[in-house]
Amino acid sequence: MNELLKRTLSGALYVVVLVSAILISEYSFLGLFFVFGLVGLYELQKLLKLNSYLNYIVLLAALIFFGILKIDTYSIWLLLIITLFVKILLIKDLLIIHKIPIFEGKKYILTLFYLISSILFLTLIPYENGEYSPYILIGIFFLVWFNDSFAYLVGKNFGKHKLYERISPNKTVEGFLGGLVFCIAASFGVAYFTKTLDFSTWIIIAILTSVFGTFGDLIQSKLKRQAKVKDSGTIMPGHGGLLDRLDSILFAGTFIYAYLLII
Template identity: 80%
Template structure:
């Protein structure tokens, strides 16, 4: 019971902190994601057995450059293309290769394009016609939470066929479908209450979040298995590391941003 209480309290604190920072102003939101980025970078470097202060400098410069100064132009398109390419290669490693090759250069590629650029794209999502629109990002987070929660509940109660047993024994195909369906249903409520994007856009965002969020979760699980650890850290009692909580949205956020950019 004490473990459940710890998990609940830390989860509530995380949600309240996140939503409050997003709603107060774009600067509190960017500041929080800077702190999230520092913690996640520390946890990822521990998983990869990499010790580089340069990555923290790159994260800081990138957030100032893209998040505060709002310098986008062609540079953000280039970063987006490279990030999506790296993530597709990671999906290939997830499906085809038993062990993700982690030579020194690959470790830096992962920190730069699996994590740092993913944080940048999350900070760029809540803008509509260059105006800060916090409810867009809150809506994306809500869809992630709906997907994760119902994937767990449906999988626990009805799951029989394993989704990817070698990497994540508890995930089931039924759970994945349940998470996807309930996220799609939740997108109707998100569209209605946030009054930002239209119903069709939120529906497609819910599908992107479910598919690529699950992929991000599986890639993070594979990295943890290779590092022979259960969690990426212990900053959140009962939940593990912050990277464990953000792995889905960090991976999916890039594809959500790309879709919003296109439309």
């Protein structure tokens, strides 16, 4: 009961802080995600047994140049293409060789393109025709929470076929499909209440959120297994580390941003 209470309170605090920062202003939103990036980098580098202050400088520089100064150059396209390529390789490693290469030569690639660029692209999502539109990102976070909640509920009550047992024994095919279906259903409500993007766009975002969010969750689980730890950190009582809360949206966010950029 105490564990459930801790999990509920810390989860509620996380949601309140997140939504408030996004709604208050563009700069409170960027400030919070900079903090998220710092904590996430600390947790990821701990998993990888890497100690680099350069990564924190790169994170700060990326958010200043692209998030605050809004430098619009071909470099953002190049960074997006490389990040998508790296994430597709991570999915390939997960599915085919069942291991995420984290030896010395790949650690900086993981910190830069798995985390830093993912934080950056999340901060670039809530803009519509150049104007800050906070409800876009809040809607996406809502879809992530909706997908995770119903994947858990459907999987717990109806799950019989394991999705990827060697990495995440509790995830089931039925849970994944349940999360996907309810996430798509929720996208209609998100489109109606946020009054931002159209219904068809939110449906595609829901599919990207569910599919790539699940991959992000599995990849984070695999990294923790390879590091032989249960959680990425202890900052959120009952939940573990910040990466344990953000793994889905960090991974899916890049694909969502690419889709929004294309359309």
